[in-house]
Amino acid sequence: MSKPSSLPSLHADPAKAGILYVGPNFSGRSARLLAKAQATNGRGFFIAPDITSAFSGFASTLNAELESFSQSHNTKEDATAFLDRLGMKSILFRNPLTLSGGEQAVAALAVAIGSGAEVVAADCCFEQLDVNLRSIVVQCFQSCCAAALAYADNRADEHLLPDSVESTELPPSNETVAATLDSSVILDRNSESSIIEMRNVRASYRSNDVFTLSVPFLSLQPGTVYQLAGPNGAGKTTLCRVLVGLLRTADGSILVDGKEINSWRHPSRVAALCFQNPDHQLFANTVESELLSRGIGSHKLESIMRAFGVASPRQTHPGSLPFVLRKRLSLAATFSTSRGWYILDEPTIGQDSDSIAALAASIRALTVSGCGIIVISHSKRFTRMLDAHQIVLRGGVCDGG
Amino acid sequence: MISSPQVRLISGLLIVSGLLLTRQVLMLSAACVGLIAYLLIAGHFATLRRNLLAIAPIAVILFAVHYLSSYTSTIQSNPPTQTLLRLFGIMLTFSYMATMFLGYDSLDRFVQLGLRGEHLVIAISATSTLPLMQTTAVQIIDARFAAGLVRSRSIFSTATQLPYILRPLLTQALRLAIARSDTWHQRGMMQRLESNLSPVRMEHRLHPVELVAILLPLAWVTLIVGREFL
Amino acid sequence: MSMPDTPPRPINSALLIPIGIALNLAIGTVVHILKLPIFLDAIGTIIVTLLAGVRAGIITGVLSFVLAGALVNPSYPWFSGTQVVIALFTHTVAKRGGYRRLFPRIAFGLLLGVATGLASAPVIVYLFGGISGSGASLIAAYLIATGKKVLEAVLLSGLAAEPLDKMLQTLLAYALLRGIPADILARFDRTLLERNGLLK
Numbered sequence: 098m099s100k101p102s103s104l105p106s107l108h109a110d111p112a113k114a115g116i117l118y119v120g121p122n123f124s125g126r127s128a129r130l131l132a133k134a135q136a137t138n139g140r141g142f143f144i145a146p147d148i149t150s151a152f153s154g155f156a157s158t159l160n161a162e163l164e165s166f167s168q169s170h171n172t173k174e175d176a177t178a179f180l181d182r183l184g185m186k187s188i189l190f191r192n193p194l195t196l197s198g199g200e201q202a203v204a205a206l207a208v209a210i211g212s213g214a215e216v217v218a219a220d221c222c223f224e225q226l227d228v229n230l231r232s233i234v235v236q237c238f239q240s241c242c243a244a245a246l247a248y249a250d251n252r253a254d255e256h257l258l259p260d261s262v263e264s265t266e267l268p269p270s271n272e273t274v275a276a277t278l279d280s281s282v283i284l285d286r287n288s289e290s291s292i293i294e295m296r297n298v299r300a301s302y303r304s305n306d307v308f309t310l311s312v313p314f315l316s317l318q319p320g321t322v323y324q325l326a327g328p329n330g331a332g333k334t335t336l337c338r339v340l341v342g343l344l345r346t347a348d349g350s351i352l353v354d355g356k357e358i359n360s361w362r363h364p365s366r367v368a369a370l371c372f373q374n375p376d377h378q379l380f381a382n383t384v385e386s387e388l389l390s391r392g393i394g395s396h397k398l399e400s401i402m403r404a405f406g407v408a409s410p411r412q413t414h415p416g417s418l419p420f421v422l423r424k425r426l427s428l429a430a431t432f433s434t435s436r437g438w439y440i441l442d443e444p445t446i447g448q449d450s451d452s453i454a455a456l457a458a459s460i461r462a463l464t465v466s467g468c469g470i471i472v473i474s475h476s477k478r479f480t481r482m483l484d485a486h487q488i489v490l491r492g493g494v495c496d497g498g
Numbered sequence: 499m500i501s502s503p504q505v506r507l508i509s510g511l512l513i514v515s516g517l518l519l520t521r522q523v524l525m526l527s528a529a530c531v532g533l534i535a536y537l538l539i540a541g542h543f544a545t546l547r548r549n550l551l552a553i554a555p556i557a558v559i560l561f562a563v564h565y566l567s568s569y570t571s572t573i574q575s576n577p578p579t580q581t582l583l584r585l586f587g588i589m590l591t592f593s594y595m596a597t598m599f600l601g602y603d604s605l606d607r608f609v610q611l612g613l614r615g616e617h618l619v620i621a622i623s624a625t626s627t628l629p630l631m632q633t634t635a636v637q638i639i640d641a642r643f644a645a646g647l648v649r650s651r652s653i654f655s656t657a658t659q660l661p662y663i664l665r666p667l668l669t670q671a672l673r674l675a676i677a678r679s680d681t682w683h684q685r686g687m688m689q690r691l692e693s694n695l696s697p698v699r700m701e702h703r704l705h706p707v708e709l710v711a712i713l714l715p716l717a718w719v720t721l722i723v724g725r726e727f728l
Numbered sequence: 729m730s731m732p733d734t735p736p737r738p739i740n741s742a743l744l745i746p747i748g749i750a751l752n753l754a755i756g757t758v759v760h761i762l763k764l765p766i767f768l769d770a771i772g773t774i775i776v777t778l779l780a781g782v783r784a785g786i787i788t789g790v791l792s793f794v795l796a797g798a799l800v801n802p803s804y805p806w807f808s809g810t811q812v813v814i815a816l817f818t819h820t821v822a823k824r825g826g827y828r829r830l831f832p833r834i835a836f837g838l839l840l841g842v843a844t845g846l847a848s849a850p851v852i853v854y855l856f857g858g859i860s861g862s863g864a865s866l867i868a869a870y871l872i873a874t875g876k877k878v879l880e881a882v883l884l885s886g887l888a889a890e891p892l893d894k895m896l897q898t899l900l901a902y903a904l905l906r907g908i909p910a911d912i913l914a915r916f917d918r919t920l921l922e923r924n925g926l927l928k
Contacts (some may be wrong), residue, residue: 139686150677153687154743155619157626161605166690194630212685341644365646376670377634377641380662382907391645414909416669434646552801559859559869566873581857588855589802596798616742623746624791628799631750635758661900663758665907668775671747672908676915679740 115239115246117253120267121449122421126249129267130218133247142214142244144205146221146420146447147376151205152193159204160189168213176211179241183234198225198373203234210242219248224446228252228477232259251449255477290319290437290467291354293340293367298349300339310335312349312495315488319437319469322460324485331490333473337440340471341370368438368471373446375420375427384418384426385411391433404459405429406452421447428456438469445479457482499540503598503611505708510595512715517587520722526583528718533590537597545593553586600625609695615688618695631671638663739915741784748776748788753796769796770814770894774901777818778827778924779916785815803860806851813847814840814894827902828925837898841891845883848890852882864889 118126134141144151156162167173180186185203188196193204202222209217217238223231231250236259238246246262258264295315302309310332317323325333338344340351342360350357353367360366372378381387384407388398398411405425409418415426424447431439445453457479460470474480489496500506513529520526537546560578599607608621642648642659649655682688751772772792777785789811797805817840827833852860852868858878859865864885871881905926913921921927 135684139684142685145677150674150681153682154630154674154678154746155623155626155691157604157622165605165694166685166687167694168690192626192629194626195633212690338640343640343643361651363650364643364648369646370644372637372641372644374637376666377637378645380642380647380666382665390647416666416673417909417911431645436646548800549802552803556803556856556859556865559865560857563859563869563872567875578857585803585856588806592797592802592805596794600798616740619742620745620787620791623743624749624795627746627750628753628795631747631754635754639758660758661903664755664771664900664904667754667758668747668751668904669908669912671750672744672912675743675747676739676912679743679915680737682740682743683737 115235115248115259115262117258117262117264118247118249118267119253119264120249121269121451122447124267124269126267127220130220130247130249133216134218137215140213140215142209142212142217144202144209144217144219144222148198148201148205148222149194151208154194157192158190159193159207162193162208163189163211166208167211172213173211175241176207179210179237180207182237182241183230199227199230202226206234206238209244210238214244217242217244217246219246221249221251221447223248223250224252225443225475228256228475231256235259235262251445251447252476252478254450290469291367292319292352293317293438293469294352294355295340296350296352298339298346298351300335300344300346302344309493310339310495311493312336315495317438317469317471320464320467322464322470322472322483322485324480324483324487325471325473325490326487327490332493332495333490334442335493336490336495337370337442337471337473340438341365341368341440343370365436367436368440368469369431369434369436370440371428371431371442371444373443375423376416378427378430379415379423382414383412384409384415387415387426387430388433391430392435393433401429401433405432406455424448425452432463437467438471439463440471442473443475444472445474445476450478453479454482499536500705500708500711501598501607502704502708503607505704505711506595506598509711509715510591512712512719513591513594514588516715516719516722517584517591519719519726521580522722522725523579523583525718525722525725526580526587529587530583530590532714532718533587533594536594537590540597542593542597545597549586549589549593552589553582556585557582614695615692618691619688631667634670635663635667638666737915738917739780741780744776744780745784745788745791748772748784749792749795751775752788752792753799756796756800768893768897768900770811771897771901771904773811773814774818774897775905777815778822778901778905778926779921781917781920782815782819785819786812789815803856806855807848809851810844810848813843817843818898822924825923825925827898833898833902834895837895838891840898841894842887844894845886845890849879849882849886852886853879858882862889 118129120126131143134143142151153162153166156165163173163176167176177186177189180189180203183203185200188200188204193201193208196204202219202225205222206217206219223234226234235246235248239259239261253264294317295312297314298310298312300310325336327333335344339346340360342362342364345361351360352358358366379387381390384402385398388401389395393401402408402411405428407422407426407429409422415423418426424444428441428444431441444456448456453476460472460483464470470483472480472483472485513533517526517529534546537543557578560582564578598604601607604625605622608618613621639659642662647662648659749772752769753772755768755771769792770789773785773789776788790808793804793808793811797803821827821836821840826836848860852858852865858868858872858881867885867888868881871884872878876884913927918927
């Protein structure tokens with residue numbers, strides 16, 4: 098990707114080059130970033146992986162947020178200029194809390210610029226941004242704002258770093274636990290996989306009459322990994338929701354091994370879906386009961402926790418785990434549910450390269466045993482490792498497998 | 499139309515006191531008609547519909563009870579028309595006072611009312627937290643269905659889900675509030691808010707419509723007081 | 729996350745109150761989505777009272793009902809007094825350790841229902857003519873139609889419906905609070921939580 102060199106630099110200051118921390122999970126990136134933000138005596142701005150806490154929670158639009166909490170009129174103008182350069186000025190008038198993940202990261206940076214911070218520390222919050230967009234966002238940030246940027250990004254090696262960023266490698270700590278999967282844990286307890294066919298399926302959300310998804314014909318074979326590809330708003334999530342039964346089909350039929358099913362009446366009969374945000378999918382008071390409630394036997398508990406790198410005592414409250422482990426736990430819980438098909442929405446968020454490799458290996462192992470997997474992911478490395486069949490969606494229309 | 503919260507408060511209180519003082523159907527209906535007219539002209543159709551939906555079942559039951567009890571017993575309850583009109587008027591007055599605080603410029607309105615500091619934060623975030631929690635609640639229900647933890651969409655199996663949905667909802671909300679509380683403290687956001695607010699406050703000149711909004715209820719209340727007590 | 733060497737600063741109650749309000753109203757939404765035949769409108773008030781004290785609880789309850797009046801049904805705000813009663817009752821009982829064990833919790837939950845039944849009766853009688861439009865008002869309507877006095881009918885119907893609802897809400901609130909991870913509870917006033925039976 099070419100560097101957008103046409104952008105004039107407003108605050109050319111070579112001393113304030115960005116710092117990128119590279120390292121595996123638990124190598125102390127977050128602690129360093131937090132320390133950097135706190136060292137500046139109230140002039141630091143820390144953005145945590147779950148970006149929402151960066152906003153005041155007070156303003157109903159990003160614009161109101163900037164107006165209420167900016168340092169001065171000038172810094173507010175800088176923030177607007179930043180959004181303008183990215184062509185994202187429209188998010189100014191939306192609620193920062195209901196933006197999509199990628200947009201939220203950009204909005205948080207805008208709030209940071211507006212606050213007149215001296216140091217902005219962003220901890221793994223760019224993962225939902227499109228790979229091509231990431232270095233552009235960093236460059237725009239640096240040209241619009243005098244603050245020093247420090248950040249961590251698990252997928253930084255997937256795109257070209259801007260010249261203005263220096264990367265600092267952190268060694269793994271002793272506590273590092275990458276997922277090492279013994280896939281036999283899952284293999285012998287999965288139910289029969291089946292062929293899923295969709296014929297002339299059309300679906301839409303209640304609010305508008307335009308069909309947001311249209312699938313003329315799609316046949317999904319067990320023992321295969323499928324990757325849903327297409328730009329934002331192409332209908333990837335909608336297709337998953339229809340398959341699992343969260344969205345009612347308006348037309349057409351879904352057949353499992355040739356028999357028509359009503360996925361809306363009986364959700365998740367054929368496929369279990371693991372959502373992007375782990376917090377929505379963890380319900381129990383302890384890690385142990387979380388996994389047991391999905392139907393896995395207690396003798397397998399240890400091995401499935403090890404398999405997914407859930408390095409925590411069994412009695413820990415899932416909500417007390419760090420984000421990385423909450424994500425791993427939600428994956429472990431999904432695979433503890435016995436289904437022929439698994440649908441994974443952004444399964445690698447927050448995970449380092451070792452964990453991603455382990456997850457890819459385990460998914461491949463599952464397909465060998467006959468499971469079907471459908472993945473939505475922005476990580477090119479992950480999908481390459483999976484050797485996935487691409488299903489391309491464009492404007493809500495699916496071209497078939 | 500009427501953008502000053504003080505004007506709305508004063509006229510609203512006048513109307514409520516009038517509604518509570520009078521027993522005359524004519525005066526009660528006058529207030530209702532006036533309030534409905536205002537809500538219609540100002541375009542608050544959803545609010546008006548909510549009011550109608552709220553009063554309709556009460557009206558049905560009240561009339562039914564009245565006619566049934568007039569057969570079975572000699573005790574006469576208050577005539578339902580009067581009760582209904584008063585109730586409807588009071589509901590409409592509340593809507594009239596509340597509608598202005600639910601828009602994009604609600605911050606300015608609360609500031610005009612004189613709210614500052616923590617009170618301002620509570621008032622504003624009360625309205626902005628709700629949509630977020632509702633979205634989260636729907637997402638959690640979906641996640642539960644998607645994970646295969648609910649057998650079917652029958653009433654019984656969904657009803658048993660309530661505690662499982664509330665727990666992550668509360669935990670998540672509290673976690674966010676704690677993170678946010680730290681952020682507010684670290685960045686001195688309360689002070690930032692205070693310093694950014696001062697120029698927002700504007701001097702308000704009484705608009706002709708607002709003058710009417712005060713004078714009309716005042717005349718109406720005077721009339722009521724005159725008829726009832728003099 | 730807080731640094732381990734500094735004692736955690738208690739959470740600002742101005743940020744807790746909106747959660748209580750949203751909980752009061754969002755649970756209503758959940759109940760509505762699941763189409764359940766119950767009416768859970770005070771869990772947020774109870775939870776905030778137990779976590780942050782009576783002042784925060786009262787603000788939560790009153791603002792919830794004012795907001796519900798603007799967003800859901802304009803008859804809510806007139807029952808704000810009932811919410812004040814809920815916060816005061818919960819605080820008083822919790823302060824004396826009344827919720828620590830299950831059976832007293834059930835008993836005080838029922839008693840809370842009696843208190844709210846009494847508190848909302850005058851509003852229903854004098855403002856609503858006896859019929860508030862809730863499920864309980866059908867009972868009241870029946871009683872009035874069979875010749876009972878309005879006040880008597882409203883009190884009886886309230887006492888029939890409220891205790892069960894409030895008992896469920898008290899139990900549910902405690903069940904939810906028990907499920908909060910320790911690191912979150914650590915950010916609230918420790919003495920208050922100990923007194924309320926949420927910490928040992």
